Amino acid sequence: MPVPPADFRSDTVTKPTPEMREAMARAEVGDDVLGEDPTVKRLEETAAALLGKEAGLFVPSGTMANQIGVKAFTQPGDEIIAEEQSHVLTFEAGAIGLISGVQCRPVKGRQGIMDAAEVEEKIREHDIHAPRTALICVENTHNLAGGAVVPLAALDALRAVAERHGIPLFMDGARLLNAAVAEGAPARAFAARADLAWFALSKGLSAPVGSVLCGGRALIERCRRIRKQLGGGMRQAGIIAAAGLVALETGIERLAEDHARAARLARALDALPGVSVDLAATRTNIVMVSFAEPRAAETARRLAERGVLAIALAPRRLRFVTHREVGDADVERAIAAAQAVLARAGS
Numbered sequence: 001m002p003v004p005p006a007d008f009r010s011d012t013v014t015k016p017t018p019e020m021r022e023a024m025a026r027a028e029v030g031d032d033v034l035g036e037d038p039t040v041k042r043l044e045e046t047a048a049a050l051l052g053k054e055a056g057l058f059v060p061s062g063t064m065a066n067q068i069g070v071k072a073f074t075q076p077g078d079e080i081i082a083e084e085q086s087h088v089l090t091f092e093a094g095a096i097g098l099i100s101g102v103q104c105r106p107v108k109g110r111q112g113i114m115d116a117a118e119v120e121e122k123i124r125e126h127d128i129h130a131p132r133t134a135l136i137c138v139e140n141t142h143n144l145a146g147g148a149v150v151p152l153a154a155l156d157a158l159r160a161v162a163e164r165h166g167i168p169l170f171m172d173g174a175r176l177l178n179a180a181v182a183e184g185a186p187a188r189a190f191a192a193r194a195d196l197a198w199f200a201l202s203k204g205l206s207a208p209v210g211s212v213l214c215g216g217r218a219l220i221e222r223c224r225r226i227r228k229q230l231g232g233g234m235r236q237a238g239i240i241a242a243a244g245l246v247a248l249e250t251g252i253e254r255l256a257e258d259h260a261r262a263a264r265l266a267r268a269l270d271a272l273p274g275v276s277v278d279l280a281a282t283r284t285n286i287v288m289v290s291f292a293e294p295r296a297a298e299t300a301r302r303l304a305e306r307g308v309l310a311i312a313l314a315p316r317r318l319r320f321v322t323h324r325e326v327g328d329a330d331v332e333r334a335i336a337a338a339q340a341v342l343a344r345a346g347s
Contacts, residue, residue: 005307006330011175011258011285011323014206019250020243027242031235032058033228039238043245047212050248051197052188055220057213058241059232062174063092065198065211067099068226069170070135072196072219076101078134081122083109085144087172088137099230103131111281112142113150116157123165136162139172140190141179144313146278147262147286147321149179155193171197174211178204178284181255195219204255204285205247206324209240251324258285258322261331265320268335272342287320288313299341306337 007013016024030036044056059065066088070080080096082089084106088096096102105122107114124130138158140150162169171194173179180187191197196215201207213223227233234240266287270277274292282288291299294315303310310320320334 003307005304005309006326006333007309008320008322008326008330008334009309009311011203011321014203014323014325016208016243017206017246017250020207020246023242023246024239027238029236029238032237033233033235037236037238037241039245040241043241043248044212046245046248047199048214050187051191051199051214052186053191053197053214054217055215057220057223057227058234058237058244059198059211059213059227060209060234062087062172062198062200062202062211063095064227064230064232065213066092066172067095067230068213068223068232069172069196069198070096070102070137071100071226072223073168073170074100074102074134075132077131078102079105079124079131080135080137081105081107081114081119081133082137083107083112083114083139083142085109085112085142086137086139087143087174088139090144102134105133109142109145111278112139112145112148113154114138114158116154116161119158120161120165123161123167133165133167136167136169137172138169138194139174141175141182141284141286143174143286144288146281146288147175147178147284148278148281149182149283151183152185152189152193155190159193168195170194173197174200175203175284177252178255178259181252182259182283196223201244201247204258204323205244205251207240207243207247207251210244212244254324255285258324259283261285261322261326261328262287262320265322265331265334269320269338272338275342285322287322289318289320291316291318302341303334303337306340308334308337310334
């Protein structure tokens with residue numbers, strides 16, 4: 001029987017655990033759009049407590065969570081501020097313009113972290129010729145910065161800017177729990193700096209579907225209405241919410257294992273010719289490899305021939321993501337494959 005590939009493409013490739021499948025099979029369900037699914041309610045309450053917020057909203061995907069968040073705070077013609085390579089700008093098919101009718105004033109971050117003074121400079125003065133600055137968005141961890149953590153001190157500075165100008169702060173926390181584990185701080189400490197925050201269940205936590213938005217009760221009710229408008233209302237969603245509850249019970253502390261494996265992989269890849277990894281930014285489960293030449297796609301193809309899967313995100317950038325289904329042996333396999341491919345390319 002052929003050996004399955006070591007799949008480092010994303011932590012979204014994780015399959016539900018046996019405990020999740022069992023919980024899904026016996027989940028108590030109801031019509032969630034009518035507010036009658038007890039398992040969904042329990043997941044939303046658990047997630048809200050984890051982030052220190054009044055209420056939660058279970059949504060099908062992280063992209064929907066981001067789009068609901070943007071729409072909840074803006075009107076058509078407004079402008080948002082976000083880091084220039086953040087997910088809401090680069091990986092959501094132009095949805096902020098399509099769904100909310102807003103534009104973005106991007107800020108170039110350093111390891112995914114926006115400087116508060118630069119953000120403040122981007123805030124528009126009240127002028128009939130200019131869009132209204134309606135929202136500041138932060139991505140934590142920052143995917144394209146190599147899973148970099150936006151630390152609490154940076155969030156405090158951004159929050160101070162937001163409060164000075166009366167602008168809400170929204171946190172794309174797809175991998176927020178990775179940030180919390182890496183920093184050794186509770187997730188609620190990060191979420192406290194934001195008016196609305198969310199995290200994914202379907203990435204490192206290994207649940208099959210879903211994310212949870214968390215915020216004040218009135219704000220979450222507004223988000224619930226937007227979810228309905230976007231077609232995100234689900235019926236007997238307790239079946240998948242049950243897996244999310246197991247993920248929260250069993251998956252958070254285990255994220256540290258992913259971080260350790262990513263660090264091992266990052267150090268080994270950074271030592272190879274013609275490539276570099278920002279080791280300081282690599283604190284969670286994403287390893288972003290930068291090439292001196294545009295050969296990321298070719299490298300991904302050659303690695304796949306050796307049973308190691310990664311994603312070329314740009315001509316000079318290749319991403320590896322560690323997760324529950326890649327162990328130490330898979331990391332060593334990836335290192336050996338990369339050494340074979342890249343040492344030959346550098347010779």
